[in-house]
Amino acid sequence: MDELALALGLLLATIAMELRYEARPEMVSYTLLALQLHLLSRRAAGRPTPAWIFVVAQLIWANMHSLFILGWLVMAVFVVGGWLETRKFDRGLALAMGAAIAVSFVNPYGLDGVRFPFTLLTRFQAGNPFAQSIGEFVSSMSPKLGEDFPNYPYWPIWSFRALMGLTAVGLFLLFRRRKYTALLLVLAFAPLGIRMIRNIPLAVIVVMPALIDVMPVGRWIEQRWKQPAMRHALPVAGILVAIVLSLRVFHDAYYLDTRHRLILPVEAAAFVNKANLPGAMLNHLNLGGYLMWATKGPVFIDGRLEVVGEAFFNDYNRILGSEIALEHAVARHDIGWIIIPYAGAPELIRRLSADFRWRLAHLDGLAAVFVRTDRADVRDRVESLID
Known part of the structure; x- marks a missing residue:
């Protein structure tokens, strides 16, 4: 294994994945995908790896996160790729794949x-309402990404994108060296x-090991830099930088940088509490995750779109966009108050401000809280605070 390629690959992967360093359910799939790749690579290399272990891993995966079908895909790639490389069919792995599906x-x-x-695959389509509205569903290669979503960090x-540029070169090298399993994984x-x-x-979890395997950066450096100290210093420096970046996430510094009152509705939640x-809350989607944690009611x-579904999401958009x-x-929902970021819904703010059925009860640097004027219980609570 090329030490410098490993160090630089780890650094690039750490930065590229930074956007998703959050306590989210897909972390389970990231872990199990990496484990699956490791075990399958061991088996492909001839190391002892019983086929039944993939069935157990798939059973766990299917009961923990919806991306478990990626396990099927990875096993299928190793079955096909292994046959293309060796002209030998791994019958044990093929049977394990069938059992894993079962x-x-x-x-x-x-x-x-x-x-x-499979229903989630519809969200890849351009006409899907989630794909049109949610920032994390936008293409990483979109030329308007910075314009449409200016809050996305630049470096990840x-x-x-740099990794994908290297991938284009890596595909050629993988094909030339007849590493068909890795080639199919990258293409998938x-x-x-x-x-x-x-x-x-x-993409990073699967692509990076394949690129490290076929890009001998250290050997290229050795041909130009003859000093051993310099050759060893570069991989060490790369690993240290990657570790520092990882510790930044481990100690929550990545999140702390954005945990301020212009990102999260801290003051509005405090007012609501x-x-x-009384009455149900109507909130903006972008505030839902924090309000779920910071306030008492539902x-x-x-942002848990798998739970929400397209139909409810469309209803939500109609509610924000139409007075009727x-x-x-x-x-229908006994809504007594609304909490919204005024930068994210200026038209709704304008409508509510001009509607006698709503009253502005709180305003801070991020969010506004409007309450119903035709509900005595809500009105009395707000007036008691103001008085």
């Missing part, structure tokens, strides 16, 4: 649980990260 049905939802990941996006997973920002870690407003919507839809939602 045990995926052993989940609390049965057939619906297996079918669910460009690190991934690189487009996922290109298509959506949220899939960048999936103090007022103890939120109307948050809003009034129907108030009656």
Whole structure:
């Protein structure tokens, strides 16, 4: 293994994946995908790796996160790629793949649980409402990414783009060296990260080992720099930088940099808790995750799109965009107050400000809270605070 390629690859991967360093369910899939690749690579290299272990891993994966179908894909690639490379069919792995698919049905939802990941594939389509509205569904290669989503950090996006540039070279090297398994893996997973920002870690986890294997950066350096100290210093420096970046995430510094009152509705949540407003909340999607944690009652919507579904998401957009839809939602859901970021919904702010049925109860640097004037219980709580 080329030490310098490993160090630089680790550094590039760490930066590229930084956008997804959060406590999110897909962390389970990242871990199990990496484990699956490691075990399959051991088996392909002739090291003892029993086939049944893939069945157990798939059973765990299918009961923990919806991306478990990637395990099927990876096993299929190793079966096909291994045959192309050696002209020998790994019957044991093929049987394990069939068993892994079968045990995926052993989940609390049965057939619906297996079918669910395939329904998520519709969100890759350009006409999908999530793809049109949610920042993490935008392409990492979009030329308007910085313009449409200015809050995305610069370095992770460009690190991934650099990685994809190297991947184009790596594909040629993989094909020339007849590493068909790695070639098929790259062709299968690189487009996922290109298509959506949220899939960048999936692409990095699969693509990076293949690139490190075929890009002998250290050997190229040795041909130009004859000093041994310099050759060893570069990989050590790269590893240290990667470790420092990882510690920044481990100690929560990455999140602390953005945990301020212009990003999270800290003051608005404090007001809501103090007022103890009756009635249901109508909140903006971008605030749902924090409000779920910071306030007492249930939120109307948050970023768990797999739970929300397209139909409810479309209803939510209609509620924000239409006075009639809003009034129907108030009656249907017993909504007593609204909390929204005024930069994210200026038209709604304008409508509510001009509507006698709503009253501005709180305003800070990020969010506004409007309450119903036709509800005496809500009105009295707000007036008691103001008085």
